[in-house]
Amino acid sequence: MRIKKILCSALLVSCMVFAMTACGSKKAAQTGSDAKSGNITVGFSQVGAESDWRTANSTSMKETFSEKNGYTLIFDDAQQKQENQIKAIRNFIQQEVDYIVLAPVTETGWDTVLKEAKDAGIPVIIVDRMVKVSDESLYTAWVGSNFELEGKKAAAWLKAYLDKTGRGDEQINIVDIQGTIGASAQIGRTKGLEDACKENKNWNLLAEETGEFTQSKGQEVMESLLKKHKDDIDVVYCENDNEAFGAIDAITAAGKTVGTGKDDILVMSFDSTKTGLTDVKDGKIILDTECNPLHGPRVEEIIKALEAGETPEKQQYVDEEIFAAVEDVDSVKVEDQDYSVTVVTDDVIKGRAY
Amino acid sequence: MEKKKSKKKINSSTFLLMITIALFAVMYIAGMIIFNDKGFAKPQMFMNLFISNAGLIVIGCGMTLVMITGGIDISVGSVTALVCMSAAYAMENKGMSAVAAVVISLLIGTLFGIVQGYLVTYLEIQPFIVTLAGMFFGRGLTAVISTDMIAIQNKTFLKWANYRINLPFGTYNRRGIFIPAYIYPTVIIALAVVILITIMLKFTKFGRSLYAIGGNQQSAVMMGLNVKRTKMKAYVLDGFLAGLGGFLFCLNSCAGFVEQAKGLEMDAIASAVIGGTLLSGGVGTVIGTLFGVLINGTISSLITTQGTLSSWWVRITLSALLCFFIVLQAVIAAVKRKKKKK
Numbered sequence: 242m243r244i245k246k247i248l249c250s251a252l253l254v255s256c257m258v259f260a261m262t263a264c265g266s267k268k269a270a271q272t273g274s275d276a277k278s279g280n281i282t283v284g285f286s287q288v289g290a291e292s293d294w295r296t297a298n299s300t301s302m303k304e305t306f307s308e309k310n311g312y313t314l315i316f317d318d319a320q321q322k323q324e325n326q327i328k329a330i331r332n333f334i335q336q337e338v339d340y341i342v343l344a345p346v347t348e349t350g351w352d353t354v355l356k357e358a359k360d361a362g363i364p365v366i367i368v369d370r371m372v373k374v375s376d377e378s379l380y381t382a383w384v385g386s387n388f389e390l391e392g393k394k395a396a397a398w399l400k401a402y403l404d405k406t407g408r409g410d411e412q413i414n415i416v417d418i419q420g421t422i423g424a425s426a427q428i429g430r431t432k433g434l435e436d437a438c439k440e441n442k443n444w445n446l447l448a449e450e451t452g453e454f455t456q457s458k459g460q461e462v463m464e465s466l467l468k469k470h471k472d473d474i475d476v477v478y479c480e481n482d483n484e485a486f487g488a489i490d491a492i493t494a495a496g497k498t499v500g501t502g503k504d505d506i507l508v509m510s511f512d513s514t515k516t517g518l519t520d521v522k523d524g525k526i527i528l529d530t531e532c533n534p535l536h537g538p539r540v541e542e543i544i545k546a547l548e549a550g551e552t553p554e555k556q557q558y559v560d561e562e563i564f565a566a567v568e569d570v571d572s573v574k575v576e577d578q579d580y581s582v583t584v585v586t587d588d589v590i591k592g593r594a595y
Numbered sequence: 596m597e598k599k600k601s602k603k604k605i606n607s608s609t610f611l612l613m614i615t616i617a618l619f620a621v622m623y624i625a626g627m628i629i630f631n632d633k634g635f636a637k638p639q640m641f642m643n644l645f646i647s648n649a650g651l652i653v654i655g656c657g658m659t660l661v662m663i664t665g666g667i668d669i670s671v672g673s674v675t676a677l678v679c680m681s682a683a684y685a686m687e688n689k690g691m692s693a694v695a696a697v698v699i700s701l702l703i704g705t706l707f708g709i710v711q712g713y714l715v716t717y718l719e720i721q722p723f724i725v726t727l728a729g730m731f732f733g734r735g736l737t738a739v740i741s742t743d744m745i746a747i748q749n750k751t752f753l754k755w756a757n758y759r760i761n762l763p764f765g766t767y768n769r770r771g772i773f774i775p776a777y778i779y780p781t782v783i784i785a786l787a788v789v790i791l792i793t794i795m796l797k798f799t800k801f802g803r804s805l806y807a808i809g810g811n812q813q814s815a816v817m818m819g820l821n822v823k824r825t826k827m828k829a830y831v832l833d834g835f836l837a838g839l840g841g842f843l844f845c846l847n848s849c850a851g852f853v854e855q856a857k858g859l860e861m862d863a864i865a866s867a868v869i870g871g872t873l874l875s876g877g878v879g880t881v882i883g884t885l886f887g888v889l890i891n892g893t894i895s896s897l898i899t900t901q902g903t904l905s906s907w908w909v910r911i912t913l914s915a916l917l918c919f920f921i922v923l924q925a926v927i928a929a930v931k932r933k934k935k936k937k
Contacts, residue, residue, distance in 0.1 A: 315902035323848055323855070325895070325906070328647045332899040335634040335643065337769055349746030350850030353756050361768070373746050375753070423743055 280308070281544065284315045284333030285342040286326045288369075293514055297595030298344065298369065298534040305537030323347050327354045334361045340544055341365045343380075348373050355379040366543055368536045371425065377555075381547070384539045387558040388426045391530045392433015394563055394580055395509055397573040398528055399476065400441060405569045406501075414445050414473045416466050418452040418459055418488060420480040426532070427451075430480045430511060447473065452484040459487030467495045476507045482517035482529070485510035489525050499525050501567060513564050515593050521585045524566045529585075531561040534595060564589070607927060608878045611871030614923070615886045618916075622893050630900045637766050638776040644892040649781035650675065650844030651862060651891075655870075655884040656792050657836030658863040660829045663796075663809045665876025666715060666722035668830070671837040672859035673733030674707050676851075678841030680737045683745035683851030686752060693751035700842040701835060707733070708834015716826040730860070737853050744852040747845075755780065756846045781843045788836065792881045805829060809876030865913060866891055869920050890916065 283306045287299050299316070306312035315338060319325040323346045333341050334357055341363055345351065351372050356379060358365050364381040371383060403409050417434055420427035431449065438446045447470055452459035459479060466474065477492075479485035485508055489499055498505045501524070510517055513531040520526045539559050546553040563573065563582045572581045583589060627636040634640060645652070654671050661668050681703060682696040691699075707729055714725045747753070758780055765775035796802035804825045807815040816822050844856060868874065869890055870883025894916075895909045 313902075315899070317899050317902075318906040320906060321854070322857070323850075324647070324844075327847065328643070328892075328895060329899050331643045331647060332640075332896055335637050335640045336900060337634055347744050347850060347852060349744050349852075350848040352753065352849055353847070356757060361774070362770070375748060 280311055280313045281340070281548070282313045282315065282336070282338040283340045283342060283544070284317070284329070284336065284338040285344075286317050286319055286329040286333075287344050288326075288346050289318055289321045291321065293595045294512065294532070294534045298536060300594065301535040301537035302342070302540070303537075305541050310541075319346060321346055323350055330354045330358060334358055334363060337361075338363060340547075342540055343367050343372075344369045345372050352376075352379070364547055366540055368540060382543050382553050382555055382557060384536050384543070384557045384559065386426070386532050386561060388429025388532075389432050390429075390558070390575065391511060391532065391561060392430040393436070393575045394433075394561075394573055395430075395478070395511070395528060395530045396433055396437030397575050398530075398563060398565065398570055398582065399507075399509065400437065401570045401573055402528075402567070410443060412443050412445060413441075413475050414447050414470070415476040415478055416447050416470070416474055417449040417478045418462050418480060418484045419449055420451065420454045420484075422451050424454070426454075426511075427480055434478055452479065452487065454481050454483060456483045456487040456490075459484030460491045461487070463488040463491035464495070467491060467497070472504075474506055476509065479508065479510045481532075482510050482512045482514050482520075482526075485517065485520070485526055485529075489520070501527065513562070513593075514595060515590060518564055518585050518590050518593065521564055521566045522587070522590065527566050529564045531564065533559040533561045535559065607931065608871060608880065608883075610927065611878070611920075611924065612880055612883045612886075615870050615883050615890070615920075619886050619890050619893065622890065622897070626893065626897050626900070630897070633900050635896075635900055638762070638764055639766070639774075640896070642762070642776050642778050642782070644889055644896065645782040645785065646779055647847065648888050648892050649779070649785040650840045650842075650847060651859065651866065652785040652885055652888050653788050653836050653840035653843055654859065655863045655866045655888050656788055656881045657833035657840070658860075659867045659870070659872050659879050659881050659884045660792070660805065660836075661722070661833045662864075662867055662872045662874065663805045663876060663879045664826050664829050665809045665812070666826070666830070667864065667874075668711070668726045668729075668833055668837070669723065669860045669864075670707060670711065670726040670729030670733055671833075671840070671863055672856045672861075673730045673737070674704055674834070674837040675841035675844050675856035675859055676737045676853065677733045677740075678703055678838055679845040679848065679855050680740050680745065680851035680853070682842065682845050683747050684740050686747055686749040687745050688741075693749050693755065696749075696752065697842060700845070701838045704838015704841060705831060705835045707837065708831040711834065712827045712830025715830060716823045734853070737851075737855075741851070742853060744850055747849050747851070752846075753849070756849055779846070781846050784839070784843060788839070789881050789885050796881065801825060801828060806877055809873075809878070811877070862888075862891060865917055869916055871920075871924075873924055 285302050288295060290296055303314060306314040317329040326346060330341060341358055343365060348370060352374055355365055355374060359379055367380050367383045369385050417431060419431055438444045448466055450462045452462045477488050479488050489508060492499055492506055499508050507527045509528045510526050511530050511532055513529045517529050521529050536559060539557055543553045563580055564585050565582050568584050570582050572579050658668060678700045682700050685691040685696050685699055686693060711725050711729050714720050715722045759777040761775040761777045765773055767773055804820050807820060808822050808825055812822060866887030867884045870887030872879030891913060894912050898904050898906055898908050
């Protein structure tokens with residue numbers, strides 16, 4: 242008897258809600274169109290919040306596409322799942338956002354949903370990782386880091402530094418602790434170093450092993466390399482900061498020192514996180530090449546160009562700096578372009594977003 | 596006498612089902628009112644619930660079957676990843692046809708079902724442990740096939756994946772162009788599975804036996820039912836549906852890689868429970884599970900549309916709903932027991 246009562250009331254409630262919608266939706270439909278003010282709506286599907294780099298990337302987007310700047314940002318965290326990103330993009334399409342920005346979890350699997358966006362006439366801007374699609378017209382532009390250039394810059398700096406300190410003709414033994422094999426950051430950064438080793442006859446690339454972008458694996462790899470090559474290693478080329486932290490631990494644990502002295506090991510790194518730069522300031526890491534997560538402003542440039550009816554360039558790189566512990570090299574030249582080198586101070590570290 | 600019987604039916608499973616459906620309706624309609632200006636009331640938004648969750652619906656159906664027998668299957672997420680990877684590998688690296696990929700997918704799922712079913716029913720090992728092993732095995736095997744992502748470029752496959760079925764209704768977009776609502780073939784397959792399983796559970800001997808076994812295994816034995824064979828069949832069917840669901844999932848993502856569908860098994864279990872399936876067995880419908888999946892999808896859709904809330908709220912809301920339904924089930928069970936005593 243009681244359950245019957247509950248059932249009846251549940252039915253009544255749902256009936257009421259139904260009735261309410263009938264009038265409610267009409268009202269909302271009338272006000273709906275003018276609720277959309279002059280703001281440009283941007284839907285951003287982010288990978289997740291797995292690292293400081295990623296968080297800085299999200300913050301950059303949120304700051305750039307703020308209400309104050311004339312945007313409405315719809316932010317979706319995909320929790321590392323491609324299926325969530327597909328859902329989010331479908332949702333953005335139904336919301337009729339003006340632009341979709343996608344930081345893809347995976348490089349593949351976007352054909353269907355990007356086609357839906359294209360058919361709805363919404364431009365898609367890809368950031369960070371590239372996507373592989375059968376039809377290039379499915380996205381409007383890509384914004385990200387030039388990993389090969391990062392590697393080239395680091396190699397160019399090393400050459401300039403060795404020349405300056407009078408070691409330009411010495412035999413230099415280098416080990417490369419690579420990132421996760423196949424990641425675009427690993428491919429580009431490794432290539433930058435390999436090319437430089439081919440050019441400089443006195444550079445010997447003793448080993449290339451993956452540290453999977455983690456501190457523990459970086460330490461493990463460095464330990465085994467130190468055992469294998471004893472006192473031969475002059476330079477450790479770590480493909481991100483976490484690996485560098487691990488490598489430094491391994492070097493000190495083996496009773497060796499990092500730094501600029503004759504018997505010290507030079508540690509080079511990438512990413513330039515706050516903790517990484519603190520190590521640069523302390524002289525533990527000699528050079529840290531930036532991987533800039535602040536994609537917001539560049540994406541905004543593209544959107545402004547599209548709003549003005551222009552066609553933006555398809556591939557766009559963000560500007561990236563070079564941070565060194567020593568003042569010996571002011572700037573490096575890569576492919577006829579000069580890049581200045583910043584010496585790390587407390588102020589530099591304080592000013593970092595991540 | 597007749598009246599009493601029908602009343603009793605409403606009491607348990609139908610009651611839970613009605614609550615689920617009512618909850619879905621209330622949630623969706625509330626969303627339509629609140630987010631009308633953000634396109635939530637569009638028919639396509641509703642269709643997207645089915646498009647994005649077609650795989651999960653089919654997998655959830657299989658899950659419901661084993662849960663009705665009192666078991667569980669936590670390997671389905673890994674099976675999905677394995678199916679996606681195998682299909683992608685077969686088509687891209689081995690040059691097989693898309694039809695062959697379908698056969699491979701279904702075979703993988705069925706094989707998982709047969710092995711797991713045998714271990715659970717004939718060797719009487721806890722289903723949780725058996726399928727946990729299956730989960731690790733599936734994920735591991737996926738990584739062995741390839742640790743790289745494989746994008747599917749097979750022409751026939753992409754044709755299936757992109758084959759839009761336009762519906763006779765739709766909306767006008769801001770530029771005044773009429774855009775019909777559409778679905779993909781995956782949706783039709785998923786709904787067909789729901790209907791077929793519903794009919795099977797309601798009208799076949801096998802379906803009725805499942806409920807009998809889940810309700811009380813001993814009395815099912817005494818009634819002369821072949822408990823082991825029925826259970827085995829349930830696991831094989833569950834495996835087959837996991838394979839099919841995995842392939843539908845693959846049609847949505849068009850790629851195979853190791854991290855795919857992580858935690859999908861938990862979504863399937865949550866959907867079944869919200870849909871009124873009892874973890875202890877004996878009660879449950881696939882229609883309920885369908886609505887469980889839709890509720891799950893609606894929550895995430897609402898939160899994405901809202902735009903500023905962290906998407907982790909999806910999980911928090913879902914956990915609250917799960918608690919609500921479990922408590923509700925316990926209350927109903929208690930009320931039932933009291934009545935019996937009287």
